[in-house]
Amino acid sequence: xxxxxxxxxxxxxxxxxxxxxxxxxxxxxxxxxxxxxxxxxxxxxxxxxxxxxxxxxxxxxxxxxxxxxxxxxxxxxxxxxxxxxxxxxxxxxxxxxxxxxxxxxxxxxxxxxxxxxxxxxxxxxxxxxxxxxxxxxxxxxxxxx
Numbered sequence: 181x182x183x184x185x186x187x188x189x190x191x192x193x194x195x196x197x198x199x200x201x202x203x204x205x206x207x208x209x210x211x212x213x214x215x216x217x218x219x220x221x222x223x224x225x226x227x228x229x230x231x232x233x234x235x236x237x238x239x240x241x242x243x244x245x246x247x248x249x250x251x252x253x254x255x256x257x258x259x260x261x262x263x264x265x266x267x268x269x270x271x272x273x274x275x276x277x278x279x280x281x282x283x284x285x286x287x288x289x290x291x292x293x294x295x296x297x298x299x300x301x302x303x304x305x306x307x308x309x310x311x312x313x314x315x316x317x318x319x320x321x322x323x324x325x
Contacts (some may be wrong), residue, residue, distance in 0.1 A: 183242070183276065185283045188232040190224050195241040196234070203244070203266035207301070219246075233283045235267070235276045242271035245280040249291055260288040262298035265307075277310050 188196060197216075204211055211219070222228040223246065235243035241284050245265045249258040267276040281296075288296045296315075299322060300307055310319070 181281060182237070183274075184231050184236045185279050186236060188223050188244070192234060193220060196220065196223075196244060199241060199244045199268060200235075202268065203264060206266065207213055214300050221290050230263075233280055233285070233287075235271075235280055237271075237282060241268075242274075243267040243276040243280050245284055247284045247287070248298075249293060251290075252294075255294040257292045257294045260284065260291070260293040260296040265298070272306070277307070278314060281310075281314050 189200050197220075200211075200216065200219075219230070222230045223232040229248045229250075230246060231248060232244060232246045233300075234241045234245075243266060245262060247260055247262045252259045262281070265277060265280060267280075284296055297318075298311075300311065308317075
């Protein structure tokens with residue numbers, strides 16, 4: 181069965197958990213159980229602004245992406261922030277990440293967003309090779325408190 185990109189569903193929780201844990205491990209961070217539970221609740225609640233797609237092949241999730249729309253002061257249309265993107269290690273290099281990004285692009289277009297943007301670590305060379313093919317890097321530096 182070919183790769184399918186679709187909206188996350190409530191019955192995806194156990195497979196999403198594996199990918200979410202992999203994402204957190206990749207970035208050497210952790211998320212308390214109650215935050216993970218709330219993140220999942222938001223992802224599957226249509227009333228919440230956080231949205232998610234998964235890449236599925238043969239009933240197995242190979243990747244996830246989370247995104248949201250928000251207003252900005254520089255445009256009258258919304259902007260789309262691609263917050264989290266993760267592909268299972270064994271599925272990397274097979275077009276999963278690109279397919280997930282393109283699905284967010286399609287959702288952004290359908291919602292009239294003026295752009296899609298995201299962050300990654302400077303040392304994330306593998307992902308950056310893909311990102312350089314599907315987007316334009318900016319010269320902005322992130323600051324946080």
